[in-house]
Amino acid sequence: MPKPIKFSYAKKEPFRDAFYFIIVCEGQNREPDYFRFFDGISSRVKIVSVESDAGSSAPKKLIERAKSKEEELDAKAARDRLWFVIDTDKWRAQLHEIRQECATKKHWRVAQSNPCFEVWLYFHAKEGIPELEDITKCKRWKPYLPTIIRGGFSPDTHPIAIETAIVNSKASYAATGYEPQPGSTELWKLGEELLPLISKDLDSLKGRFDAPELI
Numbered sequence: 001m002p003k004p005i006k007f008s009y010a011k012k013e014p015f016r017d018a019f020y021f022i023i024v025c026e027g028q029n030r031e032p033d034y035f036r037f038f039d040g041i042s043s044r045v046k047i048v049s050v051e052s053d054a055g056s057s058a059p060k061k062l063i064e065r066a067k068s069k070e071e072e073l074d075a076k077a078a079r080d081r082l083w084f085v086i087d088t089d090k091w092r093a094q095l096h097e098i099r100q101e102c103a104t105k106k107h108w109r110v111a112q113s114n115p116c117f118e119v120w121l122y123f124h125a126k127e128g129i130p131e132l133e134d135i136t137k138c139k140r141w142k143p144y145l146p147t148i149i150r151g152g153f154s155p156d157t158h159p160i161a162i163e164t165a166i167v168n169s170k171a172s173y174a175a176t177g178y179e180p181q182p183g184s185t186e187l188w189k190l191g192e193e194l195l196p197l198i199s200k201d202l203d204s205l206k207g208r209f210d211a212p213e214l215i
Contacts, residue, residue: 018043020073020080021194024050024066026057031085031117033155038162038194042201047194048073057090059097066108077107083190084108088179089115089138099178109193112178113185116141120187121153123168124161125214129183136182149214158214160206166191 025031032049039047050069052062066082069075075082082105084098095112102108113119118141122130125148134140146152170188174181195202 018046020048020075020082021045021197022048022050022066022069022073022075022080022082023190024062024069024082024084026052026062026084026086026090027117028052030121030155034117034121034159035085037155037159038198038202041205042198045194045197059086059094062086063098063101077105080107081193082108083193084110085117085187085190086110086112087114087116087138088112089136095179109189110178111186111190112180113187114180114182117187118142118145118153119183119185120165120169121145121158122148123172123185124153124158124165125149127168127171129172132183160202161214162191162195162202166195 023031023035025035028051032051035047035049039049048069050065052065062084066084070080070082073080084102086095086098088095098110102110115136116138118138122141122145129135130144130148132140132144149158166188169185170192173184173186173188175184175186180186
């Protein structure tokens with residue numbers, strides 16, 4: 001069977017008692033596109049990706065967008081979850097603002113990558129932190145991904161390897177305080193919370209298609 005260009009499946013409508021899994025992204029494209037892959041796989045949860053506005057990815061702006069989206073959805077702290085997916089490279093000095101805000105809201109969490117989201121994508125295909133020159137620079141990670149993932153990372157197929165990414169990134173995770181070390185990411189924490197909600201439906205989807213080749 002030829003490898004599919006994308007996983008095509010009928011999106012499921014959420015149950016009335018489904019809860020929201022809101023993901024507030026620092027980026028406008030790559031992060032939201034990645035998480036949209038999972039929305040509609042399961043009726044148990046509604047996954048809502050919130051991209052940043054152009055030029056408005058500062059921590060204060062992300063907090064404002066999070067509060068606005070929760071109000072729009074009438075999200076409930078006792079039921080729903082909200083994650084911030086953030087990078088280290090651009091707003092390093094201000095990231096404590098998000099951490100402080102999350103400390104006051106038990107259902108808010110942070111998944112930080114150092115230096116960028118591409119670290120998480122890398123772990124869908126590889127184990128261990130790479131020996132990459134200027135590993136702290138996001139501009140080094142973006143062109144690196146296509147060299148280790150055939151054709152580059154596709155949000156239409158490759159997120160199905162999220163279980164592999166959780167295992168690989170967790171095994172390599174290291175942090176100084178709350179900040180991941182270069183080449184590390186906290187996104188395995190988000191993945192571990194999301195996966196039990198969609199695992200049965202994700203396995204069913206895998207069974208219908210050949211797994212995409214990443215390497």
